[in-house]
Amino acid sequence: MHDIGFAKHDHTACVSSAMDTVESYCSENKVQLTPARRRVLEILLEHHKAMGAYDILALLSAEGLGSQPPVVYRALDFLTKHGFVHKIEKLNAYLACMHPGRSHSPFFLICRACETVAETKMPSDDLLTAASALGFQIESTVIEAVGLCPGCLNEAKA
Amino acid sequence: MHDIGFAKHDHTACVSSAMDTVESYCSENKVQLTPARRRVLEILLEHHKAMGAYDILALLSAEGLGSQPPVVYRALDFLTKHGFVHKIEKLNAYLACMHPGRSHSPFFLICRACETVAETKMPSDDLLTAASALGFQIESTVIEAVGLCPGCLNEAKA
DNA sequence: CCCGATATGTTATAATATATCAACCCATGA
DNA sequence: TCATGGGTTGATATATTATAACATATCGGG
Numbered sequence: 001m002h003d004i005g006f007a008k009h010d011h012t013a014c015v016s017s018a019m020d021t022v023e024s025y026c027s028e029n030k031v032q033l034t035p036a037r038r039r040v041l042e043i044l045l046e047h048h049k050a051m052g053a054y055d056i057l058a059l060l061s062a063e064g065l066g067s068q069p070p071v072v073y074r075a076l077d078f079l080t081k082h083g084f085v086h087k088i089e090k091l092n093a094y095l096a097c098m099h100p101g102r103s104h105s106p107f108f109l110i111c112r113a114c115e116t117v118a119e120t121k122m123p124s125d126d127l128l129t130a131a132s133a134l135g136f137q138i139e140s141t142v143i144e145a146v147g148l149c150p151g152c153l154n155e156a157k158a
Numbered sequence: 159m160h161d162i163g164f165a166k167h168d169h170t171a172c173v174s175s176a177m178d179t180v181e182s183y184c185s186e187n188k189v190q191l192t193p194a195r196r197r198v199l200e201i202l203l204e205h206h207k208a209m210g211a212y213d214i215l216a217l218l219s220a221e222g223l224g225s226q227p228p229v230v231y232r233a234l235d236f237l238t239k240h241g242f243v244h245k246i247e248k249l250n251a252y253l254a255c256m257h258p259g260r261s262h263s264p265f266f267l268i269c270r271a272c273e274t275v276a277e278t279k280m281p282s283d284d285l286l287t288a289a290s291a292l293g294f295q296i297e298s299t300v301i302e303a304v305g306l307c308p309g310c311l312n313e314a315k316a
Numbered sequence: 317c318c319c320g321a322t323a324t325g326t327t328a329t330a331a332t333a334t335a336t337c338a339a340c341c342c343a344t345g346a
Numbered sequence: 347t348c349a350t351g352g353g354t355t356g357a358t359a360t361a362t363t364a365t366a367a368c369a370t371a372t373c374g375g376g
Contacts, residue, residue: 006292006293006294032353032354034354034355036354036355052331052332053331053332053333054331054332066355066356068356068357068358069332069333069334070333070334070335070355070356070357071355071356073332073333073334074354074355089247089248089300089302090247090300092331092332092333092363107285107288109289109292109294109296111294112297118292118294120288120292122284122285122288123284123285123287123288124282124284126280126281126282126284127265127280127281127301127303129281130265130278130280130281131267131303131305134164134267134276134278134308135164135307135308135311136164136267136269136276136303136305136306136307136308136311137305137306137311138267138303138304138305139270139303139304139305139306140303140304140305141301141302141303141304142247142248142300142301142302142303142304143285143299143300143301143302144247144299144300144301145285145289145294145296145297145298145299145300146296146297146298146299146300147289147294147295147296147297147298148294148295148297149293149294150292150293150294153293153294153295190322190323192323192324194323194324210362210363211362211363211364212362212363224324224325226325226326226327227363227364227365228324228325228326228364228365228366229324229325231363231364231365232323232324250332250362250363250364
């Protein structure tokens with residue numbers, strides 16, 4: 001519901017619904033959502049923005065959940081492997097997925113002014129088609145755009 | 159001519175033709191292709207693959223063109239700003255552009271087996287359209303795919 | 317001649333990420 | 347029961363990528 005664009009949404013509901021989805025996935029797939037993993041995901045969902053690994057680590061550390069880089073990188077590895085979190089390559093930052101569970105080719109819109117990152121999806125399979133034409137077999141994609149979000153675009157015009 | 163895919167090509171000609179294009183661009187636009195900048199571009203063209211900044215720096219350093227990180231990062235900043243070199247975000251590596259001068263939304267195909275990176279172009283303006291629909295104004299894009307190139311795909315099957 | 321813009325030299329440090337090895341937990345099955 | 351093996355954690359160290367900051371140099375135009 002709230003997966004598209006820069007519109008406001010019910011954030012509390014969005015966090016708990018995402019956590020529910022992830023918990024179901026984990027029990028169904030027999031993988032462990034351990035305290036550190038769970039907390040990293042919660043932090044990303046609550047902040048609802050792209051965060052650096054060390055920003056997350058600082059919060060974990062304040063809560064006594066570990067203070068060394070491997071703690072957060074392991075959690076992020078787990079969460080990205082299962083599609084609960086995406087890495088924004090352009091920012092070296094991490095963002096909770098807005099529709100975990102469903103397989104997708106996410107497309108991220110990164111506002112260079114307010115640093116908001118919106119997740120949407122590739123509107124077509126053009127990349128797959130183009131790659132196939134060259135004999136290349138795609139396993140994963142990184143699709144990101146940098147620019148101005150609607151709000152910052154208005155401010156820029158004003 | 160040789161800008162698409164994983165096919166072989168006349169590499170000597172490709173290097174000198176790219177250098178010619180870049181030199182013309184620089185004199186026309188009154189920007190300086192200084193020795194370090196020129197050599198970084200040559201290195202990337204000659205190797206014809208994505209290289210880390212510190213790999214390039216090691217070569218520069220061996221040639222007496224500077225041994226500190228800012229040397230190579232400044233050259234790369236210049237070259238990427240003018241579109242002669244692209245950064246491959248997924249690899250934190252740099253690749254000479256195969257058709258400098260023309261504006262384009264490059265699409266990179268990264269083979270996870272042989273590490274070859276091919277540059278092609280976005281087949282459509284779907285991303286622009288999708289972003290516009292959300293009110294987002296794109297200024298630049300990062301479009302990369304990781305997978306298997308035709309050669310490595312054959313080996314994998316065999 | 318001096319000024320401002322552009323580029324370089326140099327030192328230091330920031331920011332991001334991984335390797336390695338020991339220890340622990342716990343479900344499974346001999 | 348208890349050995350075993352997979353998955354996880356703890357902890358130390360280090361690798362990799364990138365930038366800040368400030369001094370110096372070069373060069374064309376006013």
